[in-house]
Amino acid sequence: MTTTENLKYIQNQLPAKVKLVAVSKTKSNDQILEAFRAGQRLFGENKVQEMTAKWHELPKEIEWHYIGHLQTNKVKYIAPFVALIHSVDSFKLLSAINKEADKCGRIIPVLLEFHIAEEESKFGLTMDMADQILSMPEIKSLYNITISGVMGMATFTNELSVIRSEFEHLYQIYQALKNKYFQSSDQFCEISMGMSDDYPIALEAGSTIVRIGSKIFGSR
Ligand SMILES: *Cc1c(COP(=O)(O)O)cnc(C)c1O
Secondary structure, three states, rough: OOOOHHHHHHHOOOOOOOEEEEOOOOOHHHHHHHHHOOOOOOOOOOHHHHHHHHHHHHHOOOEEEEOOOOOHHHEEEEEOOOOEEEEEOOOHHHHHHHHHHHHOOEEEEEEEEEEOOOOOOOOOOOOHHHHHHHHHHHHHHOOEEEEEEEEEEEOOOHHHHHHHHHHHHHHOOOOHHHHHHHHOOOOOOOEEEEOOHHHHHHOOOOOOOEEEHHHHHOOO
């Protein structure tokens, strides 16, 4: 199957309101352009340097989504153009994004990344950590970011019931935060979950953004 055929196949399974981020990390400009010509506009990258180079070289209609771990000292390189940062897991990073967005005269949308998998990981918030961040008075003065929702990755396993319960957990986290901190914000509306091997389960659990790489471009 070609990239174009893969995209059509996946798009056909997505409800109209669900967005598809084509994860193009390690893929060439030519491969990205094939997807672009097939109508794809949202692309996801997990390295600052790679995303910045591709932004320079590829059509400006592309919306670049940052999905990897982000160091505060690298925010400045992507702040001028990034469409959504999926992977924010500290107040320090929120504050750095706010500062760089301000310098660019932008408001940058971000998602809070949660650790929902069984695997050990240095990245991702717990509910307690999120509560701590969102109840800080300083959060109200971050005028140049919009907290637009949550993101998470399920355990890498064949046990579908484990994946399902992790995605359902992220959905519950989203609802709890919405009720507690974002009741009056229509902008807190995104749940970024689902990759090549688990996106059908993520869709059933209420995903609004799926991040799919190998099912579109082939294995890396
Ligand atoms: C690589 C990556 C994806 C896409 O993975 P595939 O299995 O190739 O679809 C999605 N989300 C994140 C955070 C990634 O790093």
